[in-house]
Amino acid sequence: MKPAHVDTRDRLIVALDLSSVEAAEALIARLGDSVTFYKVGYQLGYAGGLALVPKLAARGKKVFVDLKLHDIGNTVAKGIESIAKLGATFATVHAYPQTMQAAVEARGPSLKILAVTVLTSYDEDDLHAAGYRLGVSDLVEARALQAQALGVDGLVCSGEEAATVRGIVGPQMALVTPGIRPAGSAVGDQKRIMTPGRAIAAGADYLVVGRPVVEAADPKAAAEAIVSEIAQAGG
Numbered sequence: 001m002k003p004a005h006v007d008t009r010d011r012l013i014v015a016l017d018l019s020s021v022e023a024a025e026a027l028i029a030r031l032g033d034s035v036t037f038y039k040v041g042y043q044l045g046y047a048g049g050l051a052l053v054p055k056l057a058a059r060g061k062k063v064f065v066d067l068k069l070h071d072i073g074n075t076v077a078k079g080i081e082s083i084a085k086l087g088a089t090f091a092t093v094h095a096y097p098q099t100m101q102a103a104v105e106a107r108g109p110s111l112k113i114l115a116v117t118v119l120t121s122y123d124e125d126d127l128h129a130a131g132y133r134l135g136v137s138d139l140v141e142a143r144a145l146q147a148q149a150l151g152v153d154g155l156v157c158s159g160e161e162a163a164t165v166r167g168i169v170g171p172q173m174a175l176v177t178p179g180i181r182p183a184g185s186a187v188g189d190q191k192r193i194m195t196p197g198r199a200i201a202a203g204a205d206y207l208v209v210g211r212p213v214v215e216a217a218d219p220k221a222a223a224e225a226i227v228s229e230i231a232q233a234g235g
């Protein structure tokens with residue numbers, strides 16, 4: 001079932017995981033109208049890519065700044081204020097209560113805060129090695145409830161948790177799912193993956209896709225195929 005507030009094409013967020021602004025601009029030109037929503041993360045952001053955010057916004061594209069902030073509250077708040085001034089639509093913080101509260105209070109009227117529950121490259125063993133007592137599903141659910149109580153706008157989780165999280169937080173919070181792998185594509189370092197159609201059917205609002213589009217021989221065809229799969233799944 002398509003959420004009333006999101007266009008089908010806007011549900012695909014392409015991660016501009018590239019080493020330079022020039023490479024990102026070349027990919028954006030190649031993708032043309034097939035992609036309306038982009039993500040700027042560590043690789044491009046630390047290579048001058050944050051300056052691309054207002055430029056993309058001025059061209060009518062939506063931008064997700066995925067720097068996954070986690071610091072003392074004052075530093076998080078100031079960082080979020082700066083991201084809001086860039087004209088971003090979404091910004092991420094790790095799902096720690098102090099961090100989420102500072103981000104929500106500083107976000108202003110147009111930026112939405114997403115809390116990263118458990119990274120999609122983590123499984124039970126990785127959480128255990130990092131010192132957590134809870135397993136993936138329990139930690140995702142606990143953090144989802146904390147985020148909702150603090151007024152966070154949306155959650156980053158894998159498609160595997162989307163249906164349960166949707167049942168817990170209801171329809172208002174945006175669910176954003178990385179770890180998306182079209183059938184037959186390389187998994188890479190992701191551990192909790194799902195196909196585009198299954199993630200949408202499970203309740204995801206937005207799919208974050210990097211390598212399956214960025215490294216495709218024909219990125220535009222890869223993006224169009226994902227948008228078609230979203231539409232077929234009811235999006």
Ligand SMILES: O=c1ccn([C@@H]2O[C@H](COP(=O)(O)O)[C@@H](O)[C@H]2O)c(=O)[nH]1
Nearest residue numbers: 015041118119120178179208209210211
């Ligand atoms: O839990 C998370 C949070 C963020 N990401 C980011 O999404 C993309 C995924 O890229 P792929 O190439 O499709 O694996 C990447 O930018 C991550 O930093 C995530 O994967 N998982």
